[in-house]
Amino acid sequence: MRLWIALYLPRLPLEVFCPNWSADQCSVVIEQEGVLAVSRLAQQMGVRPGMRRSGALMLAPEAQMHERAPQQEQEALHAVALAMLQYTPQVAQGEGAALLLDVGASLRLFGGIRRLCRLVRDNLQKLGFTGVLGVAPTARGAWLLARNGGGRTLKLDSLQRELQCLPVGLLTPLQRHQRWLDGIGCLSIGDLLRLPRPGLQRRCGSEVLEMLDAAQGLVPELHEWLAAPHSFKAKLELFGRIENADLLLAGAIRLLQQMTGWLCAHQFAVVRIRLLLEHERGREACPPTPVEVVLAEATWRDEHIIRLLKERLGKLELVAPVIGLVLEAPEVEPMAPLSDSLFPEPGGSPQDRQRLFEVLVARLGAENVLQAYPKADHRPEVANRWVPLHEKVRPADVTAQLPPRALPRPAFMLPKPIQLLMRDHRPFYGSCLRMVSTAERIEAGWWSETQSRDYFIAEGEDNAYYWVYRERTPGTEETRWYLQGLFA
Template sequence: MRLWIGLYLPRLPLEVFCPNWSDDLCSVVLEQEGVLAVSYRAHQMGVRPGMRRSGALMLAPDAQMHERAPQLEQEALHAVAMAMLQYTPQVAEGEGATLLLDVGASLRLFGGIRNLCRLVEDSLQKLGFSGVLGVAPTARGAWLLARAGGGRTLKLDSLLRHLHRLPVGLLPPLQRHQRWLDGIGCLSIGDLVRLPRPGLQRRCGIEVLDMLDAAQGLAPEMHEWIAAPPTFKAKLELFGRIENTDLLLAGACRLLQQLTGWLCAHQFAVSRIRLLLEHERGREACPPTPVEVMLAEPTWRDEHIVRLLKERLAKVELPAPVIGLALEAAQVEAMAPLSDSLFPEPGGSPQERQRLFEVLVARLGADNVLQPYPKADYRPEVANRWVPLHEKVRPADVASQMPPRPLPRPAFLLPKPIQLLMRDHRPFYCSPLRMVSSAERIEAGWWSDTQTRDYFIAEGEDHAYYWVFRERTPGTEETRWYLHGLFA
């Protein structure tokens, strides 16, 4: 089934300066010295679109005045389009701050049109914009419903009934003919459809007929799809100097929405991102503060990245106020297919365990969450290596590097061997130790640190087992014993 979502951003000229989460700011957007858009607080103070600049300043003298910025509006619309790519790869730009999404193939994946519209609205809110959604079987029909204030129709028959009630001024080519249409009593699109086509074409142009046919499903529609760039790097200018890292999370979420759309468009998963906190420029310039997030399991969803980023930002100490953010996808790989196992694994899936490890790394630091990575060496303190969790360790490598072990090894190895006392010619540790195994001789390290040792399993009077060794030093008769590990 072919189905379209028309996404109209009516407050885009204002929200490029004042996002919808900061409506407490008193902001006014001007175009040719006239008020084009106002924030909620400015509206409460009596400022209305259409006023002159002087009248707005009389009512709200502390209001922030902004000249309309078409370039910023285009960049913001492109950022919204990038975020929408996570729901469909077919996103096109329409007239007048509108995006068209072909979602017919995405309905089953996202649980139907209602749930999909809710997800689109949530993403739009995270981006800091407010929009109006129109759903229709044709792209032009969805565009008209969105521009008319929203509506949802899934069948062509109901779409025609909705369209015939819409005002005729919604069609851009007819806006310059509005007085003539009012004079002949043509107020709705239904009235326009009943007019003779040859006369309407001569008076208003062929473009009007093409729009009507496309909206009613009588003519094919051609679109130029928005393509995601080969690499991802997005920037965001903040509306002030932020000194609290908690306030940076909203701006980071806006960039993460764009990252999610970019990843889905390329079928990528990200394993490392870099968030740059940009500070004051100019004479008092300060280099950006990098915040890196490493993921043990690559992902293409933003919920988990937001949790990790929140943990990392809570530990960052800002050297100067932040005036901008920049997000980079530092390391990506192909998106892994979903698990094909019929039954869930006990104790949670591997993805859930990896997410737990990632939260621990973000909270405790990469140097405090380690994994074993044995090395092919007979010396125990060298073979027992620990590396950060983000380093990839393949089980095949670990198995190939493990030397053969004739005797059991302890579960706990001391960072440094402890020299033992000697009592009655026996090593002593809380009590005299009795050897309960044969010797395991280790001679290695001739290329760096030569070690010649005889290892034993010893038992104390409390029936605890210890891993001890006798150091064999050539040219000396003194015997020295050391404690190197403890058995569970």
């Protein structure tokens, strides 16, 4: 099924200066001394497109006047196109501030055209732009629907009926002939199609007929697809000096949307990202503040990364106001295929557990979320150590041949053994301890520090069980007892 989504950005000249997720400011975009676009606040004050600059200043003297920036508009359109690569690899630029997405092969993956359009709108909202969507079996037809305010037509015959009612001024080559068309009563594309083709070609050129034929699906359409760069690095200039790290999340989300599209285009999954917070330049310049996120499990979706960045930015104290953001993906790997298991694992998949651990690390700090690192050694205090969660544990170390256990081990091991007092020739810990097991002798560490101990399971008067040992020191008659662990 051939289906296209045309994405038209009518407020792009304004939203490159004030995205829709920023605070509403009284902003006016000027082109050749005339008002091109206005914000809602400026519109409430009476400023309208088409006014002169002087008239806009009279109505809104505190308004921020911006000269139109075609270069910034093109960069913003490219950023949107890069983000749209997560829905289809075939993205092309249309006329004006428009993008064309060939989504015929993506419908089943994203659950149909309605859900796909909803995802595209949500993505565009996160990027900070306002868009109008047109859906049609041809790219030119979808573009015309989007320029006319949006619409969805899935079949070619329905599209041809829809085109009959569209105003003729939507066709760019006919805008210079608008007065002549109004004079002959040609107001819609249907009226235009009823005119003789040879005469229309002589009067308006062959480009008009080519656009009409392409919109109706009578001729094939050729497009130049967007090619994603080999490496990812996106930058965002903030229109203001941000002093609160929480406010930077919206800008970071915009950059993450671009990264998601880039990852999907290359079939990559990201392992590590770096967000640089750029500060003032010039005499008071200071180096950018880096915010790194290292993932235990590579991912190509942005939801989990957004949660981690939110935790990191929430705890960050800025050394200076931020004027720009730079997002990099220095470490990526090929995207792993989806799991082919028939039934889901109880308690969630390993990927779900890894995401939970990463959120805990971002919230509590890497030094407070540790994993066990067992080691093949008879000495209890050496047999296991705790390392940060991001440190890779080699499978050979985990599956090493552990020493045989003659007696059970306690559930809780003390960080450091506690020397016990002696009462009535028995070790004392809250009460006198009674040995309820035979001795387990552990002798090891001849290569560093020799240890010779006799371990026992002891019971107190409160019926609690303890793991204690008697230190064997040759050449001395003193007996010293230590508490090593507690049984659950």
